[in-house]
Amino acid sequence: MDHRIDRRSLLRLAGVGALGLAAPSLFTACGAGSSGGGVSNAGKDLAPWPTYVPFTGPTPDAPGDDSGVQPLFLKYPEKVVRSVHNPVGDGSDVTVMVVSYGAPPKPVAENRYWQAVNQALGVNLKVIVVPDPEYGQKMATLMASGDDLPDMIMFSNLALPHAAEFVQARCADLSEFVGGDAVKEYPNLANLPTYAWKGMGRIGGKLHGIPLERPTPANSLFVNRTAMDTAGIPKDWTTEQYLDAMKQLTGDRKWGVGWFKTLFGGLGGITYHAGSLGAPNTWSEGGGAFTSTLTTPQFEQALEVMRELVEAGTHYPDSLTTSSTDMQSYFHNGTVASMNDGFGSVSLATMKKINSRFALDLGRPYGPQATPWQGPGTFGYVTFKKAEPARIKLLLRICDYLSAPFGTTEYELANYGVEGEHFTKDGDGIKTTDLYNQENNSLLPTKYLGTAPAVLYLPGFPDTAQAVHDWQKATLPRSVRNPATGLRSATEASKGAQLSQIIGDGIAAITFGRKPLSAWKDVVSQWQQAGGDQVAEELAKEHAANQ
Amino acid sequence: MTILFRLGTAREAFDVSMTRVRGGTGTTGPPPPGRRPERRGHLRRIRADRVLLLVAAPALAYFLFFHYGALFGNVLAFQDYVPFLGVSGSQWVGLAHFERMVTDPLFWNAVKNTLLIAALQLVFFFPAPLALALLLNSIVGDTVRRFVQSVVYLPHFLSWVIVVALFQQVLGGAGVVNGWLSTLGLGGISVIGNPDAYGPLVIAQLIWKECGWATIIFLAALSQVDEQQYEAAALDGAGYWRRLWHVTLPAIRPVIVLLLVLRLGEFLSIGFEQFFLQRPSVGPETGEVLETFVYYTGFANGDFGYAAAVGLFKGVIGVVLIYAANKVAHRLGEQGVYKA
Structure with a gap:
């Protein structure tokens, strides 16, 4: 017995060695000496973006537009159609690793939603749920280990060290399956807008994932409209009015501003303020050169606003030690009157948690020349473990099923569960049941394996949907995209996490008064020296190559 | 002294059991005459x-595996190590990481914070269990003492996550x-997230959590002090403080020195979780220590290569410190941890 084990481990060691030897030659072949050079798209054969074939679905109550305003549905479509006609899986096990922002899911044996998804997909989904606060560490560990990978790994937009290199080296190249017209074999993937694919971007010229589409607004200011109305705070506000509002909403163990720990791991905490005051979205591109938003006077003004919020004591005092999930609870129960959150949180799950305690709204940017920041158009992307083409196609069919658009039966199952158990339908539309609160696509995060292009529909909450639609129409025409979206920079790939951390630490130090505002220059130069300048140069090259 | 003493007993136990094994198996008696014992000596002993x-x-x-084998991991300090390429696939960079270390202000900031907290730990945490042990030792009632002991041991079994959360709550x-305070209409106090209060806060947490547990060795040493010396001193008219100074402390001095030497050897290892959990609240300027920096x-x-280099640096400093502290202990006439 003993020698068999020895031989096996020896083989494994040899395998690891072979991988180690093969991979660097791959990088050097791409003409870059340092690790990470191979992820750049400059000078590569570029796989074509998947052809966009929109789904002709139900007519919305208010149409979307190119600025990113979503189609608004106040009512649920009367007729839903099937979009997947062929079997998806073959009964095999499929291991998936996804991030989660909620409690762990109930085990499959007691989970009707999970069972129904398994049945519809014809596979046995084994889900490794990674809680959001541990996501960075868990992914770093996964990438560092030589272990067998899950079949599907979901990457969020969080800058992870070497993530692009890892995906390139160890995950399947999907270019031949979804590039150009090939995507038409998966109609629901073909219905994903091109900006989502571009937001994900290519790695070394190839398509390595399926994007999780998101509407264009970036992380936004969620506000408690009821509290604001009570205090007489207007929807459109100036910087002064915003600051006064936060002060007014603070007191009696309640706070105006709900920040949390991970906002200070990068630009998350300042996004709303920088956009309000007209700072460019992360980068500005002019004449082929890239300039960071960090160096602009508008960005410093945004820092000043955040600092004033802290000086006036309007922020939740333990913001720097509170997790995002805890802060969401504080927002939902009215302890804080506003919080920064991803636009994806405009969802039925959020409405359920607020439980009609107050009317949800989004805060409009306060500056006169606001440039609200757009997100990358994706929440992240799903990658597959390298496998036979037949297996890859099976996994693609899973993504295709879960990406089924609004107005299809597949969408209903993926988003609301089983009719009669998780939801019922009547003249007003979808009504979710108590079981839905315990079993849904947030707790079992199937929505991070494939997701439909978002429409604005909040079953049972048409007023909120209308308010968000109004906000989109007021805000999005002015919004700006990040010119670096989808461009690869080797330095960003290898040092992105460190660079974000320098920024996040610097913003926190100045916001919370540990450093004077004048120290921001030092933070910027620290960032520039640590690789920021290099990223700017690489982005410029990549930009030129993609023209 | 304790360790040497224990080694001594272990050795005796070893010899005793060896005899037992020899006697018990019965296959190997004393070598028969005429056979040359040294020829097959090793085999026989095995x-x-x-x-x-x-x-x-x-x-x-x-x-x-876990100590000597893991030492090979130090080669990462000389590589631009990329995990999924492995040691064989990553590039060698010579001393580049160490050069970077010298000029890296973030590294020196972590060193500064580590030294500061380590010094605070040495001055405030190291004597605390000794004082508590003396206090416990002076409690006469056995039941009361056992109860107090159990209570002060308990926090040791709570994880740092709980302790830190408790302090934050x-x-x-x-x-x-x-x-x-706010209900009473008084102004609030800023402890959590206040860089000025960070040092005292982490020391207070450490004392709360570990002080009781750390008394165990001192209590064991105190129980070894000869009662007759106390009686003799009391007869000569020595009060509590004089007995403490002239009898108790000299008697347990070897243990104190031993623990001090061990502590100095780990001077830079001030703990990870406690600091990892609280770094975000005060930022890296105050909260970054070598362990979190490496993490x-x-x-x-x-950046595994650079992190390994910093870890190696810390290890080397630790070896130097333990060697120096041991030397000093010898100079003072104590046994220290080991004798060369």
Whole structure:
């Protein structure tokens, strides 16, 4: 017995060695000496973006537009159609690793939603749920280990060290399956807008994932409209009015501003303020050169606003030690009157948690020349473990099923569960049941394996949907995209996490008064020296190559 | 002294059991006359001690694998290590990481914070268990003493996550104390997230959590002090403080010195979790220590090579410190940890 084990481990060691030897030659072949050079798209054969074939679905109550305003549905479509006609899986096990922002899911044996998804997909989904606060560490560990990978790994937009290199080296190249017209074999993937694919971007010229589409607004200011109305705070506000509002909403163990720990791991905490005051979205591109938003006077003004919020004591005092999930609870129960959150949180799950305690709204940017920041158009992307083409196609069919658009039966199952158990339908539309609160696509995060292009529909909450639609129409025409979206920079790939951390630490130090505002220059130069300048140069090259 | 003493007993136990093994197996008696014992001496000894050797094997394997084997990981300090390329696939960079270390202000900031907290620990935490042990030792009633001992041991078994959360719930800006203060209409106190209060806070947490547990060795030493010396001193008219100074402390001095030497050897290892959990609240300027620096550099930022170099630096300093402290102990006439 003993020698068999020895031989096996020896083989494994040899395998690891072979991988180690093969991979660097791959990088050097791409003409870059340092690790990470191979992820750049400059000078590569570029796989074509998947052809966009929109789904002709139900007519919305208010149409979307190119600025990113979503189609608004106040009512649920009367007729839903099937979009997947062929079997998806073959009964095999499929291991998936996804991030989660909620409690762990109930085990499959007691989970009707999970069972129904398994049945519809014809596979046995084994889900490794990674809680959001541990996501960075868990992914770093996964990438560092030589272990067998899950079949599907979901990457969020969080800058992870070497993530692009890892995906390139160890995950399947999907270019031949979804590039150009090939995507038409998966109609629901073909219905994903091109900006989502571009937001994900290519790695070394190839398509390595399926994007999780998101509407264009970036992380936004969620506000408690009821509290604001009570205090007489207007929807459109100036910087002064915003600051006064936060002060007014603070007191009696309640706070105006709900920040949390991970906002200070990068630009998350300042996004709303920088956009309000007209700072460019992360980068500005002019004449082929890239300039960071960090160096602009508008960005410093945004820092000043955040600092004033802290000086006036309007922020939740333990913001720097509170997790995002805890802060969401504080927002939902009215302890804080506003919080920064991803636009994806405009969802039925959020409405359920607020439980009609107050009317949800989004805060409009306060500056006169606001440039609200757009997100990358994706929440992240799903990658597959390298496998036979037949297996890859099976996994693609899973993504295709879960990406089924609004107005299809597949969408209903993926988003609301089983009719009669998780939801019922009547003249007003979808009504979710108590079981839905315990079993849904947030707790079992199937929505991070494939997701439909978002429409604005909040079953049972048409007023909120209308308010968000109004906000989109007021805000999005002015919004700006990040010119670096989808461009690869080797330095960003290898040092992105460190660079974000320098920024996040610097913003926190100045916001919370540990450093004077004048120290921001030092933070910027620290960032520039640590690789920021290099990223700017690489982005410029990549930009030129993609023209 | 304790360790040497224990080694001594272990050795005796070893000899005793060896005799037992020899006697018990019955296969190996004293060498028969005419046979040359030294020829097959090693083999005979191995055969004779095979049970003991088997017993020792797991421990040996543990040290070889987890301590000596892990030392090879230090090659990362000389590489631009990328985890999924492995040691064989990553590039060698010579001393580049160490050069970077010298000029890296973030590294020196971590060193500064570590030294500061380590010094605070040495001055305030190291004597605390001794004082508590003396106090416990002076409690006469056995039941009372056992009860107090159990109570002060308990926090040791709580994880840092709980301890830190507890302190935050009590002292945080939205915590209990500030809640009371605001109900009373008084201004709040800023402890959590206040860089000036960070040093005292982490020491207070450490004392709360570990002080009781750390008394165990002192209590054991105190129980060894000869009662007759106290009686003699009392007869000569020595009060409590004089007995403490002239009898108790000299008697347990070797243990104090031993623990001090061990502590100095780990001077830079001030703990990870406690600081990792609280770094975000005060930022890296105050909260970054070498352990969190290594973590953020290596795991969060994927710069394993540089992190390994910093870890190696810390290890080397530790070896130098333990060597120096041991030398000083010898100069003072104490046994220290080991004798060369």
